[in-house]
Amino acid sequence: MIRMQNVNLVYPTGTAALKDCSLEIAKGEFVFIVGSSGSGKSTLIKTLLGELAISSGRIEVAGKNLANISRRELPYFRRRLGVVFQEFRLLDEMNVFENVALAQRVVGVSSREKRRKNSLAMLEMVGLAKKLKAYPNELSGGEQQRVAIARAMVNRPAILLADEPTGNLDPENSWEIMKLLQDVHELGTTVLVVSHNEDIVNKMQKRVITLHKGQITSDARQGGYLQ
Numbered sequence: 358m359i360r361m362q363n364v365n366l367v368y369p370t371g372t373a374a375l376k377d378c379s380l381e382i383a384k385g386e387f388v389f390i391v392g393s394s395g396s397g398k399s400t401l402i403k404t405l406l407g408e409l410a411i412s413s414g415r416i417e418v419a420g421k422n423l424a425n426i427s428r429r430e431l432p433y434f435r436r437r438l439g440v441v442f443q444e445f446r447l448l449d450e451m452n453v454f455e456n457v458a459l460a461q462r463v464v465g466v467s468s469r470e471k472r473r474k475n476s477l478a479m480l481e482m483v484g485l486a487k488k489l490k491a492y493p494n495e496l497s498g499g500e501q502q503r504v505a506i507a508r509a510m511v512n513r514p515a516i517l518l519a520d521e522p523t524g525n526l527d528p529e530n531s532w533e534i535m536k537l538l539q540d541v542h543e544l545g546t547t548v549l550v551v552s553h554n555e556d557i558v559n560k561m562q563k564r565v566i567t568l569h570k571g572q573i574t575s576d577a578r579q580g581g582y583l584q
């Protein structure tokens with residue numbers, strides 16, 4: 358589902374953020390990416406999204422060699438990926454339902470009824486069916502992140518990428534979000550989670566890939582938080 362081969366990425370400033378990174382993630386895996394600040398985790402996620410061009414090497418995501426994707430193709434490719442960020446990134450002027458339904462409009466689901474049905478199903482899955490009309494500023498951080506997950510999943514992407522999804526949440530809400538990501542995984546989605554949360558990474562006992570100064574220094578089947 359995801360294959361990186363000898364990937365290097367050097368920013369225009371000269372910073373080498375990814376150094377000879379190779380990894381393979383199979384369909385349906387759940388993987389944590391860990392590493393200290395500046396180790397290249399966000400850069401790695403951005404390269405998988407096709408947001409950053411790599412300097413050398415090869416990346417394949419969902420059967421596509423990213424080097425061969427044109428600007429015009431990029432939005433179609435992105436439909437296969439859901440993304441969740443630390444800071445939620447909801448649209449403040451839209452309510453919960455509208456935030457999720459918009460993601461369907463953007464990819465061209467033309468039937469209003471279909472958009473409504475899919476959005477409601479996702480909001481039910483994340484436990485927010487009762488807050489459809491609330492605006493983001495009326496929700497707790499945990500609730501906002503749940504909306505963001507519903508939005509990321511409403512188009513049923515093959516892969517969900519989550520960059521520090523619990524970074525702004527207290528331990529209780531963090532665990533709620535991890536449970537949800539587990540549910541998403543159980544639907545058959547390949548899930549990649551960047552996390553700084555040692556407790557969560559250690560307790561989940563999933564595959565853990567560690568980055569250190571742009572290099573993959575460990576890849577453990579059922580790992581813990583190594584530094």
Ligand SMILES: Nc1ncnc2c1ncn2[C@@H]1O[C@H](COP(=O)(O)OP(=O)(O)OP(=O)(O)O)[C@@H](O)[C@H]1O
Nearest residue numbers: 368370372374392393394395396397398399400401
């Ligand atoms: N746009 C950019 N231009 C130049 N250098 C960058 C840019 N973005 C990141 N870097 C540098 O690349 C390296 C990797 O950064 P990255 O943000 O990928 O790390 P990270 O592991 O996600 O860190 P954090 O946990 O703090 O978010 C760092 O040295 C950073 O300073």
